[in-house]
Amino acid sequence: MTIAADLYPVLDTPQALIDLDVVDRNAAAMFALGRANGVDVRVHFKSLKCGGLARHLMAAGADKFLCAKLNEAEVLVGAGVRDVLVANQIVGPVKARRLAALAARADVSVCVDDAENVDELAAAARAAGVSLGVLVEVDVGQHRCGVDPGAPAVALARRVLGHAPALQFRGLQGYAGHIQMIPDAADRGQQCRAGLQLLVGTRRELEAAGIAVPVVTGAGTGTADTAAGFPGLTEIQPGSFAVMDAAYHAVCPEYGCALSVLTTVVSRRDGRYVLDAGSKAISRDFGTPVVKDRPADRVTAVNEEHTIVAPGDGEAVRVGDRREVLPAHCCATMNLHRSCAAVRGGRVEAVWPIEASGRYD
Ligand SMILES: Cc1ncc(COP(=O)(O)O)c(C=O)c1O
Known part of the structure; x- marks a missing residue:
């Protein structure tokens, strides 16, 4: 699900979000697979x-x-x-x-x-x-x-x-x-x-x-x-099953994408809009990130601090709008953020530090 628009102003961007309902469904499915097979x-x-x-x-x-x-x-x-x-x-x-x-x-x-x-x-x-x-x-x-x-x-x-x-x-x-x-x-x-x-x-x-x-x-x-x-x-x-990403989800659709990066539209022209997060916040290791719940939108470029998107026909986009982006690699994306907001039903339940992010030892 997309988090409620009234939550967006509470969070600054870019912000990693974890949808706990999706995590719970993914975990239930994986643990059931284990139990069923002993x-x-x-x-x-x-x-x-x-x-x-x-x-x-x-x-x-x-x-x-x-x-x-x-x-x-x-x-x-x-x-x-x-x-x-x-x-x-x-x-x-x-x-x-x-x-x-x-x-x-x-x-x-x-x-x-x-x-x-x-x-x-x-x-x-x-x-x-x-x-x-x-x-x-x-x-x-x-x-x-x-x-x-x-x-x-x-x-x-x-x-x-x-x-x-x-x-x-x-x-x-x-x-x-x-x-x-x-x-x-x-x-x-x-x-x-x-x-x-x-x-x-x-x-x-x-x-x-x-x-x-x-x-x-x-x-x-x-x-x-x-x-x-x-x-x-x-x-x-x-x-990966727990939070998933756009690339893995294309291969294993039974596990949903719980991880997204909340971003803000910072620029808009005919035929494109630009988000305030790029490859330093959204991994493209395994392909191209995807704008969540907007199948007609197409990511055309991911620069360091910007993601450029071609909107679907007739879509009204304003500077200041929020978009969630599904990264192409969840593990690398978690490594880029220092905290994530755990969200359920449009509410932030917790903000967790990502203690092991950015460490390689
Ligand atoms: C040793 C080992 N086991 C398990 C996994 C889990 O893989 P996945 O992210 O595909 O669930 C990995 C991923 O790199 C791994 O290196």
């Missing part, structure tokens, strides 16, 4: 970066989160999340110490794909007197981080087990980021299953070697439906 849903915080939003999702049933960066993990633990997976490689003594310190406050786990990094994390955990959960990351086709499936993963798991109790081997992660937004659902599903075969095959090799594998985690919003029912996967880890 699989855990771990929510990716890189898409949110906001402790208030994490707490809101916890109230809706989320009990485990993952994140890409240590600072996100710190925000999550500060928000009261008890089970946090840093789904990334944490390298270097400073970060290893920060990770170990966090493991004293919550159940924290991390991904590894390198034997020396395993040793480094073990030393930090030992020094801090904590036990750190560890998942071996498997490359299931994206060719980013991760060891090859099969024997290399078994060898690395053994290395982790050798550091018990400072490290606890939890299982496997395999994420195929390159397929999440394939427009054709059948093709996306088929490529998802091919990656999960590699992951679950690796699980079987570990078990054949006598190694228990409590967690096998993977998949994002675009593949959650396929992955949820895949035998041998214990967890799905979507993030």
Whole structure:
């Protein structure tokens, strides 16, 4: 829904808005998918970066989160999340110490794909007197981080087990980021299953070697439906589904766009109007942003501080009018704002800081 016009003057622009009714519908759909398939849903915080939003999702049933960066993990633990997976490689003594310190406050786990990094994390955990959960990351086709499936993963798991109790081997992660937004659902599903075969095959090799594998985690919003029912996967880890964006919504229309950026029309000429927010406030990573609820309006350019729109035929536009813009990438947009207004039924329920925005550590 579009927020009521009488709310607009209360907020200055550009302002990130989160429509809580849409978040709640998205969360209910994703958690129902998990329940129906007997699989855990771990929510990716890189898409949110906001402790208030994490707490809101916890109230809706989320009990485990993952994140890409240590600072996100710190925000999550500060928000009261008890089970946090840093789904990334944490390298270097400073970060290893920060990770170990966090493991004293919550159940924290991390991904590894390198034997020396395993040793480094073990030393930090030992020094801090904590036990750190560890998942071996498997490359299931994206060719980013991760060891090859099969024997290399078994060898690395053994290395982790050798550091018990400072490290606890939890299982496997395999994420195929390159397929999440394939427009054709059948093709996306088929490529998802091919990656999960590699992951679950690796699980079987570990078990054949006598190694228990409590967690096998993977998949994002675009593949959650396929992955949820895949035998041998214990967890799905979507993030974008909660707030969504115009580009992902075109691929997964079942999840609504809760995130928008409220803007003001600052200039108007025949055939165009100009908004007071550009690429510094609205991400165009995955395509062109969209003016919310105005399908006839077309964004023709996104400059740093301006978005230029061709209005639909006969549309009366005045300087000072407000427009909500749906970004083309929610995760990057949350990273651009310091706060978001949580809106329900045309009223602002809260203004939340986005604590992890603009941080890369
Ligand atoms: C490791 C990992 N898991 C899960 C996700 C969630 O993806 P999505 O935003 O498609 O839900 C991502 C996104 O980049 C990721 O990097």
